[in-house]
Amino acid sequence: MSTEGKIRIIVADDHYIVRAGLVSLLGTAEDMEVVSEASSGKEAIKVYQKHLPDVALFDLRMPGMGGVESIKQLCSKHPDAKVIVFSAFNGDEDIHKAFEAGARGYILKSSIGEDLLEAVREVDAGHKWIPRDVSSRLAIRKTYETLTPRETEVLSEIAHGRSNKEIANSLNISDYTVKDHIKNILGKLQVAARTEAVTVALQRGIIEI
C-alpha cells in the first residue's frame, strides 16, 4: 500500500484522449490519483524518476522507443517499479514480451473501468494481475513454437520485402542460411509461404512494421 493513502499513478500513452480517459476514470476512484502523464516511452521513464509513483500504466505500442523497451529500461533501474501494460493489442507475443520486460499486469483497452481499477489496486498491493482473456492468450502461446532471435530478424527483413539474397547480404550470411531460417520460420508458424508468415507474425505481435 502507498504511503499517503492514495495510490499515486503515472500514465504513458501517445493518444491524448486515452490519457484523458484514464485520468478521468482513475480520478473517480477515491484511493487513486494520477500524478503525471507521458506521451512516449522515453518521457515516461523521466516522469517515473521524477515522481516515483506507486503504479505506472504503459501503452505497449508507442512511437519512438516502444513500450517494451521502455519497461525493460525502467525495471532494470527500478526493480520495484509496478508497471501495468494497458494495450489495445492482444497478440500472444505482445503479452509475453510485456511480462518478460518486467510488467506486473496486462489489461486490454476494451476492458471496462472496474477491471482497470482492480488491476491498479492489485498491482499496488504487490500482486500480479492477469485477466482471464489475457492469460488464455499466454496459454495459447505455450502451444506455439517460439522463433529464435535470428529467425525473428530474418522475418522482419522479409516483412520489408527483401529477397533471400538481399537478406543474406544485409546479415552477412550465405543465402543457404537464410533459406534455412525461413524453413524453420515457416515450420514454426505453420504456414506455407513467407507472405503468410509476415501477416501471422504481425497479428501475433512477433514483429512490427
Next chain:
Amino acid sequence: MSTEGKIRIIVADDHYIVRAGLVSLLGTAEDMEVVSEASSGKEAIKVYQKHLPDVALFDLRMPGMGGVESIKQLCSKHPDAKVIVFSAFNGDEDIHKAFEAGARGYILKSSIGEDLLEAVREVDAGHKWIPRDVSSRLAIRKTYETLTPRETEVLSEIAHGRSNKEIANSLNISDYTVKDHIKNILGKLQVAARTEAVTVALQRGIIEI
C-alpha cells in the same frame, strides 16, 4: 447549430477507455453533451437512429462491421448525419475511405482536446473539418495510383498467404489473370515483391488483416 443550445453527440469506439475519455472531455465543454455510446458499428447505427444526435464520433477500425461500412450505411439512410471519424490510424487510404463513406471530419487520436472540440463545433455548424496533418495525408495520396476493386481483392488474398493458383481458383479466373493483377499491384505500389506489397498496403490502410 443545434436546437436546444447544446450539441448532442454520440460516440462509437470499441475501447471503453476511449469512450470514457471522450465523454469526460466533451463533458467539460459547456456547449456539448454526450447522449449515448456504442461499442461497435452496428450498435452505433441503432443508437444514432434512437437519439438522432447532432454529431456522431466514429472510430474507423472496430471489430465486426468496421467503421467505414457503418458510416456508409448510416449516411445512406441519414444523408444529413454529421459524422466525424476519430481514428488512431493515419493511412491515406483510411482517411480517403472515411470521407468517401460520408464522414465530414477526420481527427487523429493523438490530437489534443481543443482540436476535437473545434472539430465537433465546426462539423455541427455544417462545415467540413480536416486537420493539417490529415489533409497532407490526402495530398500524398493524390501522388499515388489507386488500386482497382479487383486488384484490392487479389492483394487481400495475397495477404492471407494464398498462392497465385489458389487465388485463381477462389476468384474463378485464370492464373494468367492473377499474375496480371499482381503485376499492376506491384507497379502501382512501387514494390518488387508480393510480400512488400502486403506490408505497404497494410500501412496505408488499403487492406486489413
Next chain:
DNA sequence: CGGAACACCCCTCTTTAGAGGGATGCCACT
C-alpha cells in the same frame, strides 16, 4: 464515335522460393 479504364486471357523466359537431404562449430545445461 473514339479513347480510356477495367477485367480478362495467353505465351515465353528468368529468377526466386521452398522442400529435401546432408554437414559443422559453438554454447549452455546436465
Next chain:
DNA sequence: AGTGGCATCCCTCTAAAGAGGGGTGTTCCG
C-alpha cells in the same frame, strides 16, 4: 562427456513468382 538448441554452410530439384511481350470484350464518358 553427452545432449539439445542455435547458427552456419552446402547441394539438388521442383514449383512458384515475376518480367516481358501479345491479345479480347465491356463499359463508361467526353
